[in-house]
Amino acid sequence: MKIGNKDRKLKFGMNQSILYCEIRDISLTQMNKELTKITDGTGSELRDLIWSALKDGARVSKEKFEYSNFDVGDWLEELDSKEIESALNMLIESMPSKKKIPTTK
Numbered sequence: 001m002k003i004g005n006k007d008r009k010l011k012f013g014m015n016q017s018i019l020y021c022e023i024r025d026i027s028l029t030q031m032n033k034e035l036t037k038i039t040d041g042t043g044s045e046l047r048d049l050i051w052s053a054l055k056d057g058a059r060v061s062k063e064k065f066e067y068s069n070f071d072v073g074d075w076l077e078e079l080d081s082k083e084i085e086s087a088l089n090m091l092i093e094s095m096p097s098k099k100k101i102p103t104t105k
Contacts, residue, residue: 001083001086001087002083003050003054003072003075003076003078003079003083004067004071004075008057008058009054009057009058009060009061010053010057010087010090011053011056011057011059011060012053012056012090012091012094013056013094015059016055016056017031017052019056020048020052023048023051023069035049035091038088043073044069046076046084046088047069047070047072047073048069049091050072050076050087051067051068051069053091054067054072
């Protein structure tokens, strides 16, 4: 994703979720509730979600990431709605599907 004048990797997953929860001082259960209302929230939910995905993406790419969630908020202001929609679609695609796990008898 091109953000902050640079192509950066977004990584959604366990480590990203933990970063999100740590910065917001919430549980995973609270995170799931927040994400269901992401378009109706204050905007900080989206900002912190993208920040955590960028931070974890940098970790995976072995790049330094010394930016705050407020820096990411500034970068988000420069994006158009299609670019933000693309990032949200990446999140949705990264979520595990709710398939039934077969049980053994």
